[in-house]
Amino acid sequence: MLTTGFKLFFGFAVVALVGAAVYGVASGDLSGKDYLGFVDPSSFVGVLSLGWKGGVGDHSGYVVLVFATVSAAYLAFTLVGFRDADPEAVARLGGSGEIPPAAGPTANNVWPAFGAAAAVVLLLGLVTHAAVFVTGLILLAVVAFEWMISAWADRATGDPEANRELRTRIMAPFEIPLLGAAAVAVIVLSASRILLAVSELNAVWIAIGIPIIIVGAAVAIVAMEKPSRGAVVGVLAVGVLAIVVLGIVSAAVGPRSFEHEEEHTDEEALVTEVAR
Amino acid sequence: MTVTDTPPIAADPTVETPVLPASPLVRIANVITTGEHKILGRMYILSSLGFALFTLVIGVLVGLEQTDMGGVDIVGGNEAYLQLFFLWRTGLVFLVVVPLFLGLATSIVPLQVGAPSIAFPRAAAAAFWGWLLGGGLYIGATMADGGFNAGGDSDAIELTILAMGMMIASLLLATVCVMTTVIAQRTEGMSLLRVPMFSWSMLAAGAVWLVSFPVLLAVLALSWADLRGDVVVFFETGSGAPGSLRYLAWAFDYPQVFVYAVPLLGILAEMVPVTAARRQAMRSVMMAAIAAFAFLSFGAYAQPVYNARVAQQPVFVVQNLLLLLPLLVLLGGWAFTLVSGKPKASVSVGVAGGGLLMLLAGGGVATLRVFGRLVGGLRELGDWSWVDDISDPFDDLVDTAAVAAEFRYVVLAGLIGAVAGVYFWAPKLFGRRLSPALGGLAGLALVGGTVLASLSEMVNGFLDEPDIATDVAVDSGVEILNWVATAGLAVVALGVLTVLGDLALAIRRDSSDLDDNPVGGHTLEWATTSPPPHNNFAAPIAVTSAEPLLDEEGEV
Amino acid sequence: MADDDDAARTALLPAATLPRGRTVQVGTAFAIAAVLMYFGGLFGIYLAERSVVRTAGLEWIPGSVDIQLTAPSIILWTYIISMPLAAWAVYAIRRDDRKHAYMAFALVLLLGAMTINQAAYNFDSIGAVADNSRAETLIFLIGGSHMVLTLVGMLFFLFTAFRALAGQFSSRYSDAVAAAAMFWYVIVFLYFIIWLLITVSK
Incomplete structure (x- = not known):
């Protein structure tokens, strides 16, 4: 059975594909005076070959629409494969039939905000000086490492206090x-x-x-x-x-x-x- | 080192609520380090409203400059004027409306789907800080002679482009978090068809944001790569909008501009059944209409740089004409629900309704702008002079102030809708009810100001006022209408200020007697306390319909 | 003595609950859609610019740039070989075969590093200058963006490998590993398009 998520994204994919085909053909003549575009027969070849054999009017718009089709179709098939990630479908994954609880809030963590600040340093470095850029890169690497450790520590045990302690014992030195x-x-x-x-x-x-x-x-x-x-x-x-x-x-x-x-x-x- | 290779078994998943000492430093630290979706949502809302005030002031400055079309006198030169113009237009989308909706969604969507948190809370926090710092950098870089014009300081222009990229990437990350919450964090029994309408609208809008914002990022990346080299190969010349903004123009014009207002439909779809105190009729049709509206707003393909005649393409014309169709379906559905229920007026639904009217007006402008193209298509069938007579006045609207009219109607409709949402969900967002009187006043200012700011630009469109330039000869009425439009933006700014004032006053208000469901809501966010606890719900909730709270009351 | 105490204490602690299935995969799928569109936007600009230049009867890629088939094809094959290895990591972790999962992780990371190294060499050898022409700017931007994407994919694998080492992924929960593999396949798919676009059809 087709799921709601599939219908949503596949619908978008179909709309984008039809749009791509019509746009690719109808934008074939960009120099004429006609309002609806002159339909150039070679445009059909271009559209059918995904632009490979030319003939598409506006390549940029056509390719964007084709990629929108690909992206939406990808999501549609992913979601139908996952049965929309419905709780009941997810419960069957575990074997026990019980619906696992959705993730709760995480403990406070400075690294997301620090990561954003590091990204700002990186951007400033791209404009100002290589040393600032490298500093930004180093900071981002630190953030990535700390984030990884935090993500691991969050699920190290079922006791949040022990997890915090564990993280501190490893990282504080x-x-x-x-x-x-x-x-x-x-x-x-x-x-x-x-x-x-x-x-x-x-x-x-x-x-x-x-x-x-x-x-x-x-x-x-x-x-x-x-x-x-x-x-x-x-x-x-x-x-x-x-x-x-x-x-x-x-x-x-x-x-x-x-x-x-x-x-x-x-x-x-x-x-x-x-x-x- | 401790190794936990034990097979995971069920245990209490809750993370203890951190006990917060009253020290201001600790409070600030807690805010900076939080991964709690409700706090993040609040920060988004307050920051976006602050940015709204700033952006509207910039809009007023730009408007004042347009009250004298003889040249640039107020802001200090053409360069500065263009910088402020683009800051106003881009800021209203990426500093105000999109983050405002994402803030509401970050707070409300997890509650609506019965989840204890947003998906990937740390990524959501990173998205917020990335957007906030990126937004600050964007403003700073623009003010430091940056912007998107070829004539500014090259370093500042580079920084403007990079900062905008950071802002958009952060908003994309936040979108992914919200969409994943809707798909993968739903509670037992909540199929996608039972997802509350606001969450559904965020899924539909997010789907289009997800496939259009990256195209904008690609254009920004190209702009940056081009400007970084010694030789500028892409952006040195151009007609119309200068510099790389020509490559970004599609993101601020029809049909793409409509996608920024999609969540307004979801907000209204939440409020109407609550106001009517009954279930929404033809719910799945309404969901399809919201999705259709979102998909028809996809405009990343319509890049005038690569197809100067894109507005004449059948896909473009039909798409813009069809946009009104889902809106009419939604209107019909809401009218039916209201007529068949027992409607009770409320400030939030009134404000959201005002937003819908503005969106419809924006749709009307889009229709007018493509009408000439539609009629003009008849030229291909024969040499009829009457076709020109009909289509010419509308053809001229394509690059005139009608662009500004449509942009203002639609994007400000989004702002109005988001403000309505803040009033509706205030008990869950802030643990307080906001003042209905101030809300009504703010709503009036927002809607009235939007009408003044947009309608006068629409008339100016018919008078051939260009969208951007100020040093051109225009008809005598244009400058007077620009005064009206500027006054309208000032009134909108006052509306935003009223909302911020109301929020500030609400903090002092006693909220001890606040009910869990003071508005008579039907969905899960109203099943928990106001404000919700750390884990949102005391225990997991299973649902059997799209309106679980009506099921409890035995309503059909 | 202290280690014994720790071990005893750890044994008393409850194991963490399983994360909810599909969440990471769904989030990754959305991120993939965004990545596809970013590259879609760049490919569209590349084709549009190329079309304009060729329609005017001009040379799209300047004569000073020598794009050969060999190096990019080797990169493509390296990527293609890495795909079953990514799938192997998922397969192994789902069967609690940690030893082979670690091998697969390591091999994917190694091949990822190899592709980046080869791509850097390729950029160096084709004689292109980033701001010399529209074609060269776009080639550098598309190729550079893909290198960054590969690096992100490697980091994703590195994170999952670390958590797999810590025992957090098993036959009961392997979503993050599957998500990393999903992301990797898209990296390969995008390189295939780049190979077709820039190396083959130029």
């Missing part, structure tokens, strides 16, 4: 050092951009000021009787964010001109002088 190293690298890179962008004197002041602020904040937190976790995290987050944002701005502004460049220029001048 990799994640914590790598994330820590990445965070340090980002902060160092950002700080270096800031110090390179400002004047030499200001760089000295910043280099003195930032450690004082860090020590001051740490002393303040230690002095608190019961420092709240939220406050500590908040202070750290704001601090890191400030450094990263300033680093990005500084990178955009570019480094100041350095003395050694001038020396280099002098050197070049000297070489030129000697050459003369």
